[in-house]
Amino acid sequence: MRRGIAAAVLATAIAVSASACGSSGSTATGSTANAGPVTITWWDTSDATNEAPTYKALVAQFEQANPSVKVNYVSVPFADAQTKFTTAAAAGKGAPDVMRSDVGWLPGFAQQGYLVPLDGTPAAAEQSSFESQLIQQATYQGKLYGVPEVTDTLALMYNKSLFAKAGITSAPTTWDQLKADSALVKQKAGVDGFAFNPSSYYAMPFLYGEGTDMVDVAGKKLEFNSAAAIKGITTLKDLVTSPGVAKLDTTANGYANIMDAFGSGKVASIIQGPWETTNVFKGASFADKSNLGLAAVPAGSAGKAGAPIGGHNLIAYAGSDAAHQAAAEKFIAFMTSAASQITIATKNATLPTRTDAYTAAVTANPGIAGFQAVLKAGVPRPAISQYSSLYGPFGTELTKILSGQESVQAGLSNTTVQAQKLLPDYAAQ
Incomplete structure (x- = not known):
């Protein structure tokens, strides 16, 4: 050819x-x-x-x-x-x-x-x-x-006017700062400071923030049970259960509910991609497009922000x-x-x-x-054909973890078991 x-x-x-x-x-x-x-x-x-x-x-x-x-x-x-x-x-x-x-x-x-x-x-x-x-x-x-x-890619979308009401002058650069800002927005502006879409794709920044991924291609290892992954998802769980963060919505309409809340000014920040900007600008809170703030997703303890492409x-x-x-x-x-x-x-x-x-x-x-x-x-995503398929088992267990049905360790262990069926030649941590 x-x-x-x-x-x-x-x-x-x-x-x-x-x-x-x-x-x-x-x-x-x-x-x-x-x-x-x-x-x-x-x-x-x-x-x-x-x-x-x-x-x-x-x-x-x-x-x-x-x-x-x-x-x-x-x-x-x-x-x-x-x-x-x-x-x-x-x-x-x-x-x-x-x-x-x-x-x-x-x-x-x-x-x-x-x-x-x-x-x-x-x-x-x-x-x-x-x-x-x-x-x-x-x-x-x-x-x-x-x-x-x-x-x-994913970014932190935020409502500038709501942040300003809380006295916040810049976007948070770490998850700890986002947690603190969310509580402050709730206290000062009377709305939730952050809402999270409980999907594995949206959880990737919490893995990248600890310097890890779902897999280590070079080492042919599954990373779900690694110390870094456990830390990242623990950080996420702590965030979604913190004061000022919207109650986790795992219903079939959860995604739409989060977007409606953000567009109407009932939530001050979300993690989202550019495919939603047109819809966001239709929201009452963003009739003035300049009110939409966009920043890199916050960084984890590894000190570097990362979002999937x-x-x-x-x-x-x-x-x-x-x-x-x-x-x-x-x-x-x-x-x-x-x-x-x-x-x-x-x-x-x-x-x-x-x-x-x-x-x-x-x-x-x-x-x-x-x-x-x-x-x-x-x-960038690792160049293995099964990578996208890993989002499925990871997402199933992530919902259970974040809703309190199982521990972080148990959920990621269960994810590893399912992931090995997709990548049998990859070793578990």
Whole structure:
């Protein structure tokens, strides 16, 4: 399978190809003299209502600028995309030439041989313009298998006016400071100072703050039972049971309840990602957008703040023929260019993945500007295919720990037992 095609070869390949991509199921027809444009299929997993219109408009721009390539745009629900792509790629039929993939899916797809390495191809020609940790997260076993399209991380969101009522002039930088500030907000402003979403993803900063993660890939160890992890989750449990912190909401509507409380000014701070900034600005407390404060998540005893990096990469299917892969690479380069990312950011309020896309027009959005400042605290996910699956057992036990159903030690031990089923070659602490 070819790995890179220079511009001249790309043009030749597109000109002589009449075959459709594997996802369309069609085959070449007619002679090369009568060949039409190459048609590639792109599965877009963005929100079909709020985000997809921007991507559809960019597809039209690409086709206008590249008449030898047509794009079959397919909106695929995010919840179905991973399984749907795996099924199609395994069968060798029906997979798209390009897909918008969650960063957590890439290692598994690459491990199974479903993706084309993009090193040295037109898709990765401007690799140096991207945030380094995002390129790291798009790499598997030393090869680049995706180009970052949008990114996200977690930050401390806070209500500046409520903090000011409590006499707090700056965001807390440690969990102990957040605990103290929450009690002060309750006392002075009469509302809860902090609310926590009891999900494993939102608990990751408490592990990173102690210098650990769910796994140690280099040592092939599960870290849930490590002293650092126990300390981090103990810190979290102490925080959510402290004065001034909202009662833990483990109901099915818990997430929405927390967001409503924050938007209406009933809670002064939360840990949240940029995907919620648009909704936050609709809240009564943030009609004046400048009232939203954004800061890096507080640090743990290791002295360093850390938050998980999420987002999406554009990936190319290894089962497509050379001409379609060449066209796919050209399309990926266009969709991840600075110009396209500026358009996506301004229209969809998402975070660009390359530094040159943070223009004045983009950072005029205070949510984007605020999250750009905390991206440096982002921690890439380890490049193992099972990593994202660990959030499940960790989340189940975390809820029990935080609601007092089991101790921190017991809950993390139970998590380890379940995690070993996913990573049987990893040793427990």
